[in-house]
Amino acid sequence: MYTIIVLLPLAGFLIAGLFGKSIGAKACEYTLSGFMVVAAILSWIAFISFGFGEGETLRVPLLQWMQSGTLDVAWSLRIDRLTLVMLVVVNTVSSLVHVYSIGYMHHDPHRARFFAYLSLFTFAMLMLVTSNNLVQMFFGWEGVGLASYLLIGFWYKKPSANAAAMKAFVVNRVGDFGFALGIFGVFALFGSVNLDTIFAGAADVAGSLGGAGHDAAAAGAEAASHGAAAATGDVVMNFAGYALTMGSALTVVCLLLFMGAMGKSAQIGLHTWLPDAMEGPTPVSALIHAATMVTAGVFMLARMSPLFELSSTALTFVTFIGATTAFFAATIGLVQNDIKRVIAYSTCSQLGYMFVALGVGAYGPAIFHLFTHAFFKALLFLGAGSVIHAVSDEQDMRRMGGLRKHIPKTYWMMVIGTLALTGFPFTAGYYSKDAIIEAAFVGHNSFALYGWGMTVIAAALTSFYSWRLIFLTFHGKPRASADVMHHIHESPWVMLVPLFVLAAGALFAGILFEGAFIGEGYGEFWHAALFTGSDNHVLHDMHEISFWIAFLPTLCMVVGFVTAYFFYIARPSLAKQTADRNRGLYQFLLNKWYFDELYDFLFVQPAQRVGRFLWRTGDGKVIDGFGPDGVSARVMDVTGRVVKLQSGYLYHYAFAMLIGVAALVTWMMLGGAS
Known part of the structure; x- marks a missing residue:
């Protein structure tokens, strides 16, 4: 069953990619959507039967991939609770996006190619989350990056779409470089890239570092550790010329792995690609931002929790980056006017929440938020697509307003998504x-309280910008042109049904699965999928906090709602007045903290200058000048002069012959004299 779940999207991609023109776009749409619905149903069956049963971790071998010395990479599927959660999330959202796209992309002439890309993206993500070794995970990791490049730049005739696709590809390569170095470091420490060997070795490392290890480490204790249990203080690795002990080497490796996660999950510094990814079709936004590509970093850190549990420094850094991202992205969302960009920055902020949880060792809450976030964020993106579809592809909320009565079903779906998000x-x-x-x-850890403060503030900001989106889009007076208002219509049922399914998840996924993910059934549900150190009591302690601390996020949600209502419903002119009075701050947020301008100054322009110099001077003047262009120019010069001798006059030729005869006689006379 698991092989079928993983390979169905690949089969759909091959069918649409190889035979799309032959069978037609409609056949591709229904075939690939059907494959994804079957994969989603099978994922839920596996999740309920295996996830809530007593099954151990399964390993499904597919084929032997590569062997070189001690490097042994087999292509196999690792099925545990963490994998099952990701299978449900990825396949459910992807299947709904496929169905939704039948209506949304109805008029696009390249639908077969679009659906092929969607299925390729899904297959790559499934390979990532089912990987049993880091090389296989990296394959899925890069496959997701490739497919996202193709999807973001799907409308390749738009220069902005091409630029956004290239930006996503390049920025993610920065993070991927760190991830690759992290994999090399893991192999250097443990002598293997197989997860079972790494986790078993982590238990030995924990003992060598004086820690108690993690409760679930004994599950893999029978696997060979490949000499990973080095005594504290022993040099086990050289990095950039520095000798590292086991503890510091683990920290370096964890930070490199997190660098990869920062790129894929758009954390501050490597986040700039995420908002620009809105250039792709709206279903792509839902697929990338809700449940798949951006959650890859969160999944990877949760999967590698046995290593991160051994490095408090790495976890502290994860907490700091996550908290800063949660606040940073929320502030930018306050002033964005593009309906999709507001939701995109919301995604960036919510990913920051997940990394805060990972940083403080709360792996269950992090994956729980990944699970619930997939439903309400996909709902918001697809709801935004329904709005855009209704208003003739307009995305600026300042040109909307008053849509509640025209598209009531979409309105209520967006409200449900907003309630869940806030x-x-x-x-x-x-x-x-x-x-x-x-x-x-x-x-x-040192930044835990900082993380708490930033996430509380971000909760208030999230409520404000989320309700601002609702009020600007659906309430107030219509601000669209008369022609647009005349053509406003509700989306077809093929687009609305996925919204209803996601709305059910946004409403009930929390209450249904809280006990298993973070409650009393935590240990029984997660089994050995998430590793928590014996001195990690976060889950226990969080259930014993005071009422007022627990109530604070709800209070922030109310404050954000009331403030947004006051600014955009009660006194609509107040928002512009406030922006005018705080012009500097408004421009700072509107320009996204000037990260793009800073990177353009530090990296893009210098790279362009170097490239221009190498092109014009190195390639043009030196290589071509002294090479093929120079040689050919000299040949042309010589032949040009020789051609002038071919005048066509008989006396010129006679004169040349006399000169030749005179030269020959002179040479013979002088030669004979000698």
Whole structure:
């Protein structure tokens, strides 16, 4: 069954890619959507039967990939609770996006290619989350990057889409370089890239570092550690000329792995590609930003929790970056006017929440928020697509308004998604996001309280910009042109049904799965999928905090709602007045903290100058000048002069013959004399 789940998207990609023109776009749409629905149903069956049963971790071998010395990489599937959660998330969202795209992309002439890319993206993500070794994970990691490049730049005739696709590809290569170095470091420390060997070796390393290890480490204790248990203080690795002990080497490796996660999950510094990815079709935005590509970094850190548990420095850094990202992205979302960009920065902020949880050792809450976030964020993106579809492809919220009566179904779906995102009581976000804030409050690393403060502030900001989106888009007076208002219509059912399914998840995923993910059934559900050190009591402590600390996120949600209502419904002119009075701050946020301008100054322009110099001077003047262009120019010069001798006059030729005869006689006379 698991092989079928993973290979169905690949089969769909091959069918659409090889035979799309032969069978037609409609056949591709229904075939690939059907494959994805089957994969989603099988994923839920596996999740319920295996995830809530007593099954051990399964390993499904597919083929032997490569062997070189001690490097042994087999292509196999690792099926545990963490994998099952990701299978449900990826296949559910992807199947709904496929179905939704039948309506949204109805008029596009290249639908077969679009659906092929969607299925390729899904297959790459499934290979990533089912990997049993780091090389296989890296294959899926890069496959997701390739497919995202193709999807973001799907409308390749738009220069902005090409630029956004290239930007996503290049920025992710920076993070991927760190991830690759991290994999090399893991192999140097443990002598293997197989997860079982690494986790077993981590238990020995924990003992050598004086730690108690993690409770689930014994599950893999029978695997060989390949000499990983070095005594504290022994040099085990050289990095950039520095000798590292086991403890510092683990920290370096964890930081390099996190560098890869920062790129894929758009954390501050490597986040700039995410908003520009909105240039792709809206279903692509939902697929990339909700449940797949951007969650790859969160999944990878959770999977590698046995290593991160051994490096408090790495976890502290993860907490700092996550908290800063949560606040930073939320501030930018306050002033964005593109409906998709507001939701994109919301994604960036929510990913920061997940990394805060990972940083304080709350792996269950992090994956729980990944799970619930997939439903309400996909709902918001697809709801935004329904709005854009209704208003003739307009995305600027300043040109909308008053849409509530025209597209009521879309309106209520967007409201449900907003309630879940802002943490309204008993919705999915209320359980998962509040759990992260509580975990940060009881965390013990140096930036735990910083993480708590930033996530609390971000909760208020999230509520404000989320309700600002609702009020600007659906309430107030219509601001669209008369022609646009005349053509406003509700989306077809093929687009609305996926919204209803996601709305159910946004409402009930939290209350249904809280006990298993972070409650009393935590240990039984996760089994050995998540590793938590014996001195990590975050899950226990977060359930014992005071009522007021637990209530604070809800209070922030209310404050954000009331403020947005006051600015955009009660006194609509106040928003512009406030922006005018604080012009500098407004421009700072509107220009996204000037990260793009800074990177353009530090990296893009110098790279262009170097490239221009190498092109014009190195390639043009030196290589071509002295090489093929120079040689050919000299030949042309010589032949040009020789051609002038071919005048066509008989006396010129007679004169040349006399000169030749005179020269020959002179040479013979002088030669004979000698």
